[in-house]
Amino acid sequence: MIKSVYISNDIMVKGLPATAGSKALAGFAAPFSATTVERLRAAGIEAKHTPVGVAGFPSDPPAVGGARPVCDLQVTEFSFYDFLDDNGIALPQDAPTLCNDYCGAHKFFAAKNRMVYLHPTYGRVSRFGLIQAVSSMDQIGIAGKDVTQVFRTLEIISGRDERDIATFDEKYKIEEYDVAEIPAVIGSTSTYPFLDTAAAVHFILSAAEFSNNVSRYDGVKFGCRSKNYKSLEQLYLNSRGEGFGTFIKTAVIAGTALLSKDYYADYYEKALRLRRHIKNETESLLGKYAVIALTFDIHKEFDFESAGLFSLPALTGLPALSLYNGDGQGLLLIARPRAENDLLAMALALNMGDGEVD
Amino acid sequence: MEYEVVMGLEVHIELATNSKLFCACSAKFGAGPNENVCPACAGMPGMLPVVNKRAIELGIIASSLLNCKVSDRVVFDKKNYFYPDLSTGYQLTQLAAPIGTNGSVQIETAAGKKTITIKQIHIEEDAGKLVHDPRTGSSMVDYNRASVPLIEIVSNPDFRNSDEVIAYLTKLQGLLTTAGVSDCKMQEGSMRCDVNLSVRKKGATEYGVRTEVKNMSSFKAIARAIAYEAERHIDAIEHKTEVLVQETRGWNDEDGFSFSMRSKENAADYRYFPYCDSLAVPVPAGWVEELKNAIPELPEEKMRQYLFRYNLPPGDSAILVGNKVLSGYFDKTVQVFDNEKIEVIRVFAREIANFILTDLLSFVKSEGLVLEKLIPKPQKLAHLIKLYKNNRISRVTGRAVFLEMLKSDVDIDRYLTENNLLQEADFSGLDAIIASLIDAHFPIAQEFKAGNEKVLQFFIGRIMKETKGKADPKAVKQKTEEALNGL
Numbered sequence: 001m002i003k004s005v006y007i008s009n010d011i012m013v014k015g016l017p018a019t020a021g022s023k024a025l026a027g028f029a030a031p032f033s034a035t036t037v038e039r040l041r042a043a044g045i046e047a048k049h050t051p052v053g054v055a056g057f058p059s060d061p062p063a064v065g066g067a068r069p070v071c072d073l074q075v076t077e078f079s080f081y082d083f084l085d086d087n088g089i090a091l092p093q094d095a096p097t098l099c100n101d102y103c104g105a106h107k108f109f110a111a112k113n114r115m116v117y118l119h120p121t122y123g124r125v126s127r128f129g130l131i132q133a134v135s136s137m138d139q140i141g142i143a144g145k146d147v148t149q150v151f152r153t154l155e156i157i158s159g160r161d162e163r164d165i166a167t168f169d170e171k172y173k174i175e176e177y178d179v180a181e182i183p184a185v186i187g188s189t190s191t192y193p194f195l196d197t198a199a200a201v202h203f204i205l206s207a208a209e210f211s212n213n214v215s216r217y218d219g220v221k222f223g224c225r226s227k228n229y230k231s232l233e234q235l236y237l238n239s240r241g242e243g244f245g246t247f248i249k250t251a252v253i254a255g256t257a258l259l260s261k262d263y264y265a266d267y268y269e270k271a272l273r274l275r276r277h278i279k280n281e282t283e284s285l286l287g288k289y290a291v292i293a294l295t296f297d298i299h300k301e302f303d304f305e306s307a308g309l310f311s312l313p314a315l316t317g318l319p320a321l322s323l324y325n326g327d328g329q330g331l332l333l334i335a336r337p338r339a340e341n342d343l344l345a346m347a348l349a350l351n352m353g354d355g356e357v358d
Numbered sequence: 359m360e361y362e363v364v365m366g367l368e369v370h371i372e373l374a375t376n377s378k379l380f381c382a383c384s385a386k387f388g389a390g391p392n393e394n395v396c397p398a399c400a401g402m403p404g405m406l407p408v409v410n411k412r413a414i415e416l417g418i419i420a421s422s423l424l425n426c427k428v429s430d431r432v433v434f435d436k437k438n439y440f441y442p443d444l445s446t447g448y449q450l451t452q453l454a455a456p457i458g459t460n461g462s463v464q465i466e467t468a469a470g471k472k473t474i475t476i477k478q479i480h481i482e483e484d485a486g487k488l489v490h491d492p493r494t495g496s497s498m499v500d501y502n503r504a505s506v507p508l509i510e511i512v513s514n515p516d517f518r519n520s521d522e523v524i525a526y527l528t529k530l531q532g533l534l535t536t537a538g539v540s541d542c543k544m545q546e547g548s549m550r551c552d553v554n555l556s557v558r559k560k561g562a563t564e565y566g567v568r569t570e571v572k573n574m575s576s577f578k579a580i581a582r583a584i585a586y587e588a589e590r591h592i593d594a595i596e597h598k599t600e601v602l603v604q605e606t607r608g609w610n611d612e613d614g615f616s617f618s619m620r621s622k623e624n625a626a627d628y629r630y631f632p633y634c635d636s637l638a639v640p641v642p643a644g645w646v647e648e649l650k651n652a653i654p655e656l657p658e659e660k661m662r663q664y665l666f667r668y669n670l671p672p673g674d675s676a677i678l679v680g681n682k683v684l685s686g687y688f689d690k691t692v693q694v695f696d697n698e699k700i701e702v703i704r705v706f707a708r709e710i711a712n713f714i715l716t717d718l719l720s721f722v723k724s725e726g727l728v729l730e731k732l733i734p735k736p737q738k739l740a741h742l743i744k745l746y747k748n749n750r751i752s753r754v755t756g757r758a759v760f761l762e763m764l765k766s767d768v769d770i771d772r773y774l775t776e777n778n779l780l781q782e783a784d785f786s787g788l789d790a791i792i793a794s795l796i797d798a799h800f801p802i803a804q805e806f807k808a809g810n811e812k813v814l815q816f817f818i819g820r821i822m823k824e825t826k827g828k829a830d831p832k833a834v835k836q837k838t839e840e841a842l843n844g845l
Contacts, residue, residue, distance in 0.1 A: 012404045018403070018404065020403070025403070028403075030404070031397050031402060032397065032404075034404065127406060128404070128405070128406055129404045130404060131403040131404050132403065132404070132406075135633075135634050136634035162408065163406060163408060164406050165406070165408055165409065208631060212436055212438055212447070212448055212629075212631070215438065215440055215446070215447025215448065216401045216403065216445065216446045216447045218440075218442075218447070220442065221400070221401070221445070222402070236440075256629065259438070259629035259630075259631055260627050260629055261627050264629075264631075268631060272632075
């Protein structure tokens with residue numbers, strides 16, 4: 001029985017601050033509740049904000065209200081993936097948490113913290129009320145300690161929402177079945193051919209979409225407004241300069257350049273094509289196997305290769321589950337579209353780290 | 359040296375939908391500042407666009423009307439520019455797959471007929487409006503217009519003079535208002551036209567330097583702006599008065615000149631990219647067919663029908679066709695006679711046109727009323743005209759009753775009875791009245807046989823007076839004639 005669910009602060013709860021962990025949205029109270037929040041409440045579940053920020057926009061300096069950004073990043077040239085410290089994100093352990101994992105870090109840190117992270121099929125869960133970060137990859141996922149609770153939560157929040165036209169009709173329903181029915185392919189990340197490509201594609205597309213989605217934060221209509229300005233241009237520049245952390249600034253600058261006439265064809269367009277290629281290849285692998293299971297080392301740093309691995313669900317829109325499989329090893333399971341139950345069966349068979357799959 | 363002006367038009371048309379392109383806010387013009395605004399069109403985070411189906415339908419209808427190939431799916435692209443009137447910082451428009459492509463439209467000017475080819479029609483959202491207060495130096499943003507659906511109709515550079523431009527815009531107005539795509543009101547901004555103009559030596563095949571002129575709010579202003587720009591270009595070529603650069607120019611209609619807004623060098627890079635959230639809306643051929651079939655008659659077809667089916671005079675036909683309310687009222691009234699033979703329908707059609715164009719129009723003009731609000735039911739007008747044609751009332755009575763009907767919802771039959779206005783075909787005692795009048799004016803009556811036609815009129819006048827206009831004039835004439843002949 002689920003009594004409460006944590007909501008990260010990039011998912012709107014009417015009247016509560018919706019800052020996405022960013023100073024740019026300081027003082028912004030949600031004018032409405034997200035569909036997911038409404039559905040939880042309709043099911044009698046308390047929807048409350050995470051005790052520490054599980055933020056949408058990584059922000060530097062740390063965001064308002066003591067919230068802690070997802071990614072305390074140290075930006076190096078053209079990469080914002082080597083950003084996470086050893087402890088990563090402190091996801092609450094006592095109840096499931098709804099959050100948006102477009103960048104993949106939640107999946108990594110969930111496994112590291114002996115939790116699971118479920119990334120539903122794109123369109124399974126309404127994104128209405130989720131502060132957009134990378135629109136083509138935004139998807140509300142569920143982190144939690146108890147795998148059954150995580151999937152129960154998906155049952156409640158899934159289903160068609162006319163306010164998000166990407167959602168499909170079919171509501172998710174738990175069906176438990178024997179894992180023996182599921183053919184799975186398992187491999188280490190080194191056997192999966194597109195991880196470097198995926199990382200680059202993910203960077204280009206997410207920077208571009210980020211730059212576009214945050215252009216509405218001008219310091220005029222809502223959120224952070226600099227006190228230091230003498231002209232409209234200064235108001236814009238200083239509000240954005242003070243409100244956004246290094247991560248966003250990097251994304252805005254890189255994304256703006258990548259979408260410009262000079263770079264669009266060489267970067268953005270190619271990245272779109274490669275994304276399709278990665279999706280097609282992954283799906284053709286899923287034609288033979290119901291689940292792809294990729295192992296990763298939880299003691300390794302979250303590097304470029306990890307970024308590629310954990311971006312796969314966001315890039316392909318396929319359902320995925322990350323979990324800890326014992327011996328310092330994490331598993332990222334990727335299933336066919338709408339086949340979240342295959343993930344559940346695998347997770348139960350693995351007994352959350354005790355089982356073995358071959 | 360003779361020069362040729364080459365022009366292409368970009369026409370923005372606000373679609374006549376009830377709600378905006380991506381949210382449920384009203385799209386109506388004229389509300390108070392920011393009354394029609396919700397979190398979505400105000401660009402609040404967390405909102406997602408939901409496409410307005412009617413806007414897509416109107417885009418399809420416009421594309422069909424202008425003979426475009428209709429796209430088999432609707433997808434949007436994001437166009438980035440940072441400006442206060444754009445709440446999200448980007449505009450949703452169609453770059454990669456416009457709703458309509460490769461169309462054409464026939465225009466007619468004094469010089470004859472010509473085909474203008476259409477490059478594309480795309481659907482996009484409008485931006486908000488900035489209101490500047492010169493007194494305080496501050497600017498206010500009104501998002502009522504933000505996300506109101508538009509189509510942009512982009513023509514090829516087929517225009518050679520402003521007559522063609524005006525004929526084209528008039529044609530678009532006629533087509534699009536008749537089909538209900540837009541009200542195309544230039545003064546309210548629901549039709550806006552940008553002119554791309556260049557000048558070259560006659561016979562040349564290469565285009566000259568192109569400038570774009572915008573902000574014209576009437577046909578006259580467009581014609582003036584074209585004349586000005588063409589002259590400016592020719593002066594620059596001929597007399598080297600200035601160096602022409604590719605740029606966007608505004609039009610100051612008050613003082614009659616164009617001015618530079620931005621040049622190609624500092625043109626914005628809009629960083630277009632596909633919008634993933636508006637998953638493609640499929641446009642099946644059946645849907646397009648269905649919409650095409652529902653398009654009401656277009657001006658030319660209607661004109662043809664008025665002239666040749668109803669035999670209305672060309673002048674009357676033109677006035678009716680030019681006004682959607684009047685022609686709609688005419689059509690509905692004439693429909694009442696649908697089951698009659700065509701000859702009968704024509705007679706009634708002529709009378710209906712008469713009532714509408716003389717009585718109704720004089721009333722509307724003199725009283726300054728809004729046509730849409732006051733019109734009596736077409737069935738009632740049909741009934742009145744039937745009474746007149748069946749000689750139950752005179753034309754004068756008909757006009758009087760019709761004017762009453764325009765003022766209030768009168769019951770025609772009761773009104774006629776109460777005011778004693780009905781004519782009676784077999785007025786009892788008509789024979790007696792005729793006989794007594796002939797007796798009283800016997801010498802005059804005898805002149806009829808001698809060939810004095812005026813005598814008949816003399817008696818008819820007396821008889822009508824005696825019967826207080828209630829006798830059927832036809833019957834009066836016939837019976838009087840018989841009586842006089844029988845002397």
